[in-house]
Amino acid sequence: MTARITFEHELQVLHNDLKKMGIMIEGAIDCCMEAFENQDEVLAREVIAGDRMINDMEKTIETECLSLILKQQPVARDLRAVSTALKVVTDMERIGDHAADIADLIQRMKGKPPVYRLVQHIPEMARVAKQMVKEALEAFVTGDIDAAKDIIPRDDVVDELFNNVKLEVVHLLQDSSEHADECVDVLMIAKYMERIGDHAVNICEWTEFGKTGVLQDVRIL
Template sequence: MLRSQFEEDLLNLHNQFYEMGMMVSSAIHKSVKAYVKHDKQLAKEVIAYDDHINELEISLEKRSFEMIALQQPVTTDLRNIITVMKASSDLERMGDHAVSIAKSTIRVKGQQRIAEVEKEISDMSDYVKKMVDNVLVAYVKTDQKDARMIAQMDEKVNKYYNDIYYMTIDSMKENPETVISGTEYLYVAQYLERIGDYVTNICEWIVYLATGKITELGSSQEPKRE
């Protein structure tokens, strides 16, 4: 009886994590869409919605602690709970970065924009969102092979950041009127790059869940000229 109760609680925990992940994925998508389309209303929705994501993380953490205290799980079961707690904390931070992008949207007034950089930011965000959605599936399946592949996708996120960084700096040099919007582009690209890093963290937790080993995947990088 106790065992099946524990398994049910664990399943609920994983389902809640997945639901939280889908909310974060949606927040990232909406925040960048709001940013590129200058849609302040949509940006405000992302900011308001963040409370739900935070509540879900607190609820997950509370439930995890209860399961550890009441059922004193060992080995694989404990690993399962620790993974949910750590990975949901990464998700929550990803949600915070989506909020930061939404706040950028509200800050940008009628400044001169740089269309090709916005296109690149939009593409980068689609790619990051794909990473987020893929990592949620890998998590549910405890698929460490997929997790390792998803972590490697982060290299392309770093390349996007690199390209956006130099396109923006070059535009700002050519046309000083783009300095204010350009600065925001750099922030937005940085938030997306950080989200990619958090996805990589979750990949590491999936590998931990599958193997019991903490493994470092992916790499963060500074912008550099190709």
């Protein structure tokens, strides 16, 4: 097997593992939102436990990337393909962390007044952010720069929904400060979801860099 064929084979293995990790983090987002809407403490615990599997997958992918760099010594575009995978997997791991953070907050909310039912925009934030993550990972694996660029503006939708949540929480606090702690928890959940959207944008930007060597309009490699 030639060095080129070996590199392409190992890169495909890497991309397959990125897809597997993507499925895991998409599932974590779905489950933490289901746990939020139903105040399901058991499901929240499952999300937290599942984050350990996501962390393990991150380590596997990092090892694959470093092995490719050390054994194959890629240059130019091949080097970008591997180095961006290292960056993307970090964003993916952070998405898993944020889902686990949300699940932890849900456990804290158990048995407290259902303030969360008065905040309408968090499930929609989750829907948009999850779709951004899904499509961003697809764009990265396929090297589709146009698709990646199309995803980035959707972060404005997530940001606008987050602003709506903040307004809803402010109105709740103006009506009564009795449930201030619960309002803060709800706001933190929305903030973690907003960060998930930010990580999807990062993945899109790394997709462009992997193909062009340009990151945020600056040529790097």
